[in-house]
Amino acid sequence: MIKFDIITILPETFGSYFSESLIARALKKKIIKIKVHNLRKWAKDKHKTVDDRPFGGGLGMVMKVEPIYRAVKSLKGKSKAKRRIIMFTPRGKKFDQRLAYKLSKFDQLILICGRYEGVDERVAEHIADMELSIGDYVLMGGEIPAMVLIETVSRLIPGVISKEELLKERITKDKGFIEHVQYTRPEVFEPEKGVKWKVPKVLLSGNHKEIEKWRKKYLRVIEK
Numbered sequence: 001m002i003k004f005d006i007i008t009i010l011p012e013t014f015g016s017y018f019s020e021s022l023i024a025r026a027l028k029k030k031i032i033k034i035k036v037h038n039l040r041k042w043a044k045d046k047h048k049t050v051d052d053r054p055f056g057g058g059l060g061m062v063m064k065v066e067p068i069y070r071a072v073k074s075l076k077g078k079s080k081a082k083r084r085i086i087m088f089t090p091r092g093k094k095f096d097q098r099l100a101y102k103l104s105k106f107d108q109l110i111l112i113c114g115r116y117e118g119v120d121e122r123v124a125e126h127i128a129d130m131e132l133s134i135g136d137y138v139l140m141g142g143e144i145p146a147m148v149l150i151e152t153v154s155r156l157i158p159g160v161i162s163k164e165e166l167l168k169e170r171i172t173k174d175k176g177f178i179e180h181v182q183y184t185r186p187e188v189f190e191p192e193k194g195v196k197w198k199v200p201k202v203l204l205s206g207n208h209k210e211i212e213k214w215r216k217k218y219l220r221v222i223e224k
């Protein structure tokens, strides 16, 4: 079973996301495990401080290294689980389908969600195994990236989605991902009078060879 440990200062943002959909079913079936941890639990002072002003000056606050260090240490425990410690930042390596496959083979993924204007660089230097970005844009924190990673990795774990669904995705040699173009009823949709949106004829022909050929022509390559 794969376990996701999320370290965040906004634990509530994950609530409805994990209690709905296929993720909820996978949690119930104990195929995956997700634990959301409030970073403030590892803050030592009275005010549960997890951020401070940047050395050298500058705008905004920086997340402190000590609470994150204590959080990761405690979540690692004594286990020798095959794990990765991941920090989300827009500067990181781009997260993609191929990496999702690799990560789906681990026992534990500890996900550090940064907030404020940044995280003390010592977290990247000494604590995290990798820094990941989900795209070239700046979010306000790592919570949405953590959800993106959990959803992408979880659906690759056997039993989370149906076999049929997974087989439908043709996994290319280098674990890329390709998807068919698809249609369903009605054969002809008339959004307004005189306008007809039709399903390609070949798909209605029953000729499997021709259908295969046509599908190959219209594959969508998500990741090469």
Ligand code: ADE
Pocket: 088, 089, 090, 132, 133, 134, 135, 136, 137, 138, 139, 140, 141, 142, 145
């Ligand atoms: N934190 C802020 N922006 C991010 C991004 N694009 N990817 C991952 N983490 C982030």
